[in-house]
Amino acid sequence: MNAPDRYERFVVPEGTKNDNHSCRVSYERDTKIVNAASFTIEREDHTIGNIVRMQLHRDPNVLFAGYKLPHPLQYKIIVRIHTTSQSSPTQAYTQAVNDLDKELEYLKQAFEVCF
């Protein structure tokens, strides 16, 4: 009765802004701690959460990186990042996503060579 539709797990609902700024990733600074922020990513799960978190751990400027699913029936993840003053959460996050993309490209080429 209260279960959400199956496609809610991956279909982003129509945001109020219809351009490419979707509500997919939103950002909240922490008011009490400097250089700390929580990113809320809609319609994602452990697949993205865990690889982004582990990649953030490799950055020496990141003091804290963690993710959680607030509830298994709400399809979003919250990634919390604290950095030193040498970097910022947005910078660390963007760097992590870019590094993962490059790693996957490298992996793809490694497979193609193998074949």
Place this chain on the structure above:
Amino acid sequence: MDRPAAGASYQRFPRVKIRELKDDYAKFELRDTDASMANALRRVMIAEVPTVAIDLVEIEVNSSVLNDEFIAHRLGLIPLTSAAAMQMRFSRDCDACDGDGSCEYCSVEFNLSARATDSDQTLEVTSNDLRSADPKVCPVDQARAYQQALSSGDYDPNAGDQRGILIVKLRRGQELRLRAIARKGIGKDHAKWSPAATVTFMYEPDIRINEELMDTLTLDEKRSWVESSPTKVFELDPVTQQVTVSDAEAYTYDEEVIKAAEAMGKPGLVEINAKEDSFIFTVETTGAITAYELIMNAITVLRQKLDAVRLQDDDGDLGELGAHLGGP
């Protein structure tokens, strides 16, 4: 946003070695990457690589013993050759059709028409009776039988594995006529769209035998210790009486040999660790796509997902916040 580019890149450089590659089965080693990446690939292979499966069934006549939705459910589970799935659009994203999600760009139409004749024999309605509008998308066993007929020329339509997937059995006078639309989807939505039969990965074990301790064992003790492992990992050479590792990967991380060594009074006889960045993947598909395609599509889909979770640079207040917080 005049922030200087971030310093070093903390990228990993994974290595791959393919051990076995068949049409629907692949075994490969993935090294120098993290468990989270291996798990992400596994999850994407199972749940987010798109395929094509029957999604909408219009039944004209059904006088069989199974009811309509039962037959529709079974039709959905039939694997269809989905090599074209990555290029197709999802029905919900398609703007070419007039809203009903059944145009040629986003769907494939199937027809099935079967009527049991007046003989006493039961008619088996199978996936071979499904006629596709697009020859590239058809039930997997139909495609396989066609390939076999082309290559070897001996095609027996009544052989055990050529008869097709059984949908329903009809008795004299019963009829089944329907029209089905197959659409692109992912395993997350419904398991019928999952192209993977099983995808598993294991840590590569690092087994070291303490040779000095091993020398203090008698031949019988060695034999009983080698046999205490449920899978054949070790081997006792009868000539030299040495215990060696015959197949490290048969080890399933049960700790029977370690417990057996302790029971014999020789703890530390063997040291077994899992290498944290070395994985052995086993990928098996349903036949909808080949194993190699599954792996490559999984990498592509994972990259698309990462692309979707990037921060948008053109957001006004985000840039301001970023400048507020960031920058050395």
